[in-house]
Amino acid sequence: MIFRMCLMLVSAVLSxxxxxxxxxxxxxxxxxxxxxxKIGQLQSALEQWDDYYPDTPVMLSAGxxxxxxxxxxxxxxxxxxxVEGKGSLPLNQTIGGDVTFTKIPVNxxxxxxxxxxxxxxxxxxxxxxxxxxxxxQEISNQPEVEGSIDSEHYKLGLQFLLDGLDQSSxxxxxxxxxxxxxxxxxxxxxxxxxxxxxAFDLGGKIISIGVLIEM
Amino acid sequence: xxxxxxLRYFFxxxxxxxxxxWAGAASVAVPGDYDSIQQAIxxxxxxxxxxxxxxxxxxxxxxxxxLASGLTVKGVETMAVFLxxxxxxxxxxxxxxxxxxxxRNFTINSGDTGVxxxxxxxxxxxxxxxxxxxxxxxxETDDQTDAEIFHNTFYDNGTAVSRGSxxxxxxxxxxxxxxxAISPNSLTNGINANCLANNSxxxxxxxxxxxxxxxxxxxxxxxxxxLKQGSPCINAAVGTDVIDNTTADMGAYGGANADIYPAQVxxxxxxxxxxxxxxxxxxxxxxxxxxxRVSHDTNPGGYKIYYDSDASGEPYSGTDAxxxxxxxxxxxxxETSFDLTDLSPASLQxxxxxxxxxxxxxxxxxxHWTAVNGATSYRIYYGLNxxxxxxxxxxxxxxxxxxxxxxxVSYQFSVSAVFQxxxxxxxxxxxxxxxxxxxxxxxxxxxVLGDTAESDLSGIVTAIPEAAVPYPILPNEGxxxxxxxxxxxxxxxVQLLRDFRDQILLSNSIGQSLVKWYYANxxxxxxxxxxxxxWKPLIQAALLPLIAMAWLTTQLGWPLQLLLCVLLAAxxxxxxxxxxxxxxxxxxxxx
Numbered sequence: 109m110i111f112r113m114c115l116m117l118v119s120a121v122l123s124x125x126x127x128x129x130x131x132x133x134x135x136x137x138x139x140x141x142x143x144x145x146k147i148g149q150l151q152s153a154l155e156q157w158d159d160y161y162p163d164t165p166v167m168l169s170a171g172x173x174x175x176x177x178x179x180x181x182x183x184x185x186x187x188x189x190x191v192e193g194k195g196s197l198p199l200n201q202t203i204g205g206d207v208t209f210t211k212i213p214v215n216x217x218x219x220x221x222x223x224x225x226x227x228x229x230x231x232x233x234x235x236x237x238x239x240x241x242x243x244x245q246e247i248s249n250q251p252e253v254e255g256s257i258d259s260e261h262y263k264l265g266l267q268f269l270l271d272g273l274d275q276s277s278x279x280x281x282x283x284x285x286x287x288x289x290x291x292x293x294x295x296x297x298x299x300x301x302x303x304x305x306x307a308f309d310l311g312g313k314i315i316s317i318g319v320l321i322e323m
Numbered sequence: 324x325x326x327x328x329x330l331r332y333f334f335x336x337x338x339x340x341x342x343x344x345w346a347g348a349a350s351v352a353v354p355g356d357y358d359s360i361q362q363a364i365x366x367x368x369x370x371x372x373x374x375x376x377x378x379x380x381x382x383x384x385x386x387x388x389x390l391a392s393g394l395t396v397k398g399v400e401t402m403a404v405f406l407x408x409x410x411x412x413x414x415x416x417x418x419x420x421x422x423x424x425x426x427r428n429f430t431i432n433s434g435d436t437g438v439x440x441x442x443x444x445x446x447x448x449x450x451x452x453x454x455x456x457x458x459x460x461x462x463e464t465d466d467q468t469d470a471e472i473f474h475n476t477f478y479d480n481g482t483a484v485s486r487g488s489x490x491x492x493x494x495x496x497x498x499x500x501x502x503x504a505i506s507p508n509s510l511t512n513g514i515n516a517n518c519l520a521n522n523s524x525x526x527x528x529x530x531x532x533x534x535x536x537x538x539x540x541x542x543x544x545x546x547x548x549x550l551k552q553g554s555p556c557i558n559a560a561v562g563t564d565v566i567d568n569t570t571a572d573m574g575a576y577g578g579a580n581a582d583i584y585p586a587q588v589x590x591x592x593x594x595x596x597x598x599x600x601x602x603x604x605x606x607x608x609x610x611x612x613x614x615x616r617v618s619h620d621t622n623p624g625g626y627k628i629y630y631d632s633d634a635s636g637e638p639y640s641g642t643d644a645x646x647x648x649x650x651x652x653x654x655x656x657x658e659t660s661f662d663l664t665d666l667s668p669a670s671l672q673x674x675x676x677x678x679x680x681x682x683x684x685x686x687x688x689x690x691h692w693t694a695v696n697g698a699t700s701y702r703i704y705y706g707l708n709x710x711x712x713x714x715x716x717x718x719x720x721x722x723x724x725x726x727x728x729x730x731x732v733s734y735q736f737s738v739s740a741v742f743q744x745x746x747x748x749x750x751x752x753x754x755x756x757x758x759x760x761x762x763x764x765x766x767x768x769x770x771v772l773g774d775t776a777e778s779d780l781s782g783i784v785t786a787i788p789e790a791a792v793p794y795p796i797l798p799n800e801g802x803x804x805x806x807x808x809x810x811x812x813x814x815x816x817v818q819l820l821r822d823f824r825d826q827i828l829l830s831n832s833i834g835q836s837l838v839k840w841y842y843a844n845x846x847x848x849x850x851x852x853x854x855x856x857x858w859k860p861l862i863q864a865a866l867l868p869l870i871a872m873a874w875l876t877t878q879l880g881w882p883l884q885l886l887l888c889v890l891l892a893a894x895x896x897x898x899x900x901x902x903x904x905x906x907x908x909x910x911x912x913x914x
Contacts, residue, residue, distance in 0.1 A: 157794075195792050248684060253797055
């Protein structure tokens with residue numbers, strides 16, 4: 109919990125400090141909201157993951173955020189990964205039983221983007237936050253196991269402004285639908301979801317690609 | 324012009340004609356070329372070079388089809404191609420401003436209207452059966468339509484034919500058991516040589532009518548509208564029957580466009596009569612085909628038996644009957660029962676299966692083994708101390724899950740291969756025509772004959788049924804309060820409540836909402852209980868009624884549950900009675 113608080117504090121201070129540098133550049137018609145969709149691979153932090161689950165799960169996420177300033181956004185993101193694997197049979201000393209493991213991370217996050225003008229093509233960003241990692245294990249012919257664990261995360265990424273590639277479409281999207289900027293992004297995220305007294309971490313590393321739209 | 328050039332031009336001209344000649348004769352198949360009849364009609368309209376006929380295979384088709392000019396829509400076998408209106412208020416078949424369309428060899432048996440023709444000309448509706456029900460109209464035409472309604476059988480319709488004008492001509496049809504055969508009465512022309520049988524109202528008779536109380540169908544109850552010997556509708560039409568080249572019969576199985584197939588043989592039975600006959604023998608029997616072309620007194624058709632001992636389905640190529648002298652098919656003449664004697668069921672020396680793996684789970688063990696060539700089934704032997712304690716016979720599979728086992732106990736398993744000689748039979752009927760037209764195959768019957776062979780047992784393997792432990796082991800946040808109160812997750816009381824949740828609450832939407840609410844609100848309470856040990860006995864006591872209810876509903880069978888309900892109701896009633904009595908006594912005392 110202390111780590112999470114520190115993360116939040118550092119990210120808030122960092123973002124607030126940096127954002128003041130560019131706050132003056134905020135225009136009245138600057139985008140107020142952003143939504144994002146991303147897909148990535150979750151590299152589990154669990155040591156024996158590969159023994160039980162043959163596939164690296166795909167994490168699909170969607171999020172939205174309110175732009176406190178042009179650079180700083182506070183948002184919520186929900187993801188879902190789903191993988192099928194096996195359990196263990198201790199008496200038989202083998203692996204068996206069909207297990208379906210679903211993780212749903214729900215993250216509250218602060219994101220700071222190093223954006224200095226509206227036409228900036230490449231935008232680095234970083235963020236951090238806290239959340240809940242909901243989980244469900246469905247085991248064939250057995251009661252399912254479900255619950256949640258507190259989590260924290262940080263992320264780094266690079267956004268690429270797509271509007272410059274097709275300015276007429278971008279202009280039409282703005283006039284028709286009020287979409288300001290559209291970015292393609294590549295992101296690295298590290299989620300930690302440990303229980304205090306348990307020797308496991310449901311989190312891991314996620315490398316994602318996605319699309320972010322500012323409105 | 325030299326002869327050489329003349330021949331060359333003629334040859335080129337001939338080659339140009341070939342595609343047109345071919346196109347005119349071609350047909351498309353449903354299903355096969357197209358999924359639905361209407362898709363096929365539309366395709367032929369767009370691409371006339373594909374042909375001019377939609378040939379519809381046996382089956383039931385739920386569609387509302389629209390005829391198209393110049394196209395023929397034809398079923399393969401009248402009594403096996405059923406057309407039913409998909410939208411009952413829309414005619415099963417519509418023809419609006421079409422010319423020279425043909426609909427033939429269908430049984431139309433669902434919808435408010437079977438065929439509706441408007442502003443059409445040259446449409447022919449021939450050799451169909453209409454059995455729409457007493458609220459429906461089989462065929463309806465308007466006053467602008469000229470159509471030929473020839474050689475159809477109308478049975479059990481509200482109105483069989485409703486004509487808009489005498490341009491719709493009704494010839495050689497059988498009208499039987501309809502509320503109204505022909506409507507309206509005012510139109511009397513264009514009606515020739517029809518058979519009217521047992522209709523509530525016949526309508527206009529027209530010329531050369533045959534009137535009877537019974538058209539004598541071979542099997543109207545199962546849609547066989549072939550005619551029995553002695554039917555007045557036989558040889559009563561004009562023209563020739565394509566089936567037997569005699570004078571045409573009335574109805575769907577008469578004339579030049581009838582389908583030629585006798586009805587499929589029904590009710591095939593096979594019994595083992597080895598003891599009675601003294602050799603390995605079976606007796607086959609089936610329902611007689613009552614059509615006059617099969618069961619005629621002096622010129623009957625007959626039946627053929629097809630058999631095989633290798634495998635189900637075609638080809639039926641058995642050869643061993645009557646000590647190898649009666650190969651399949653056997654023509655048994657006009658009999659409806661026949662003994663196949665001196666059969667020689669195969670005997671096999673089976674190899675031993677090998678168990679390749681086990682898949683234990685809670686209460687079950689899945690067993691994998693190698694398939695053995697020739698095996699018809701397998702026997703699984705299993706037990707705690709000896710595999711002979713239990714035997715389970717399974718089909719010709721190589722994996723089976725043995726259930727009802729106790730978790731945590733080691734079981735032994737072994738498998739053997741089994742061969743049981745099977746014989747498979749079908750019967751067809753053929754008519755008395757020169758071509759001996761043969762029906763499609765009957766439904767298959769089969770029987771086990773001869774001795775069962777069993778291989779030696781496979782090697783013994785052991786496995787322990789047990790619950791799988793998922794990775795990682797995560798806390799289940801179910802039954803938080805009970806877990807906190809009883810101290811550990813696997814407490815029997817907690818398990819009872821968990822069963823109650825899974826079996827009772829989660830089976831209905833109200834219970835699901837309750838569970839959802841509980842999961843959202845109980846963790847805080849559980850946390851409080853964990854922090855205050857002194858409350859646990861009280862909470863345990865408070866949970867007892869709930870645990871008792873969970874036990875009653877999940878562990879007791881319904882007879883005991885019913886008995887308890889009755890007892891509870893009786894006790895409540897007695898208490899209520901006593902209370903009423905005591906109140907009246909105290910009331911009297913006060914007064």
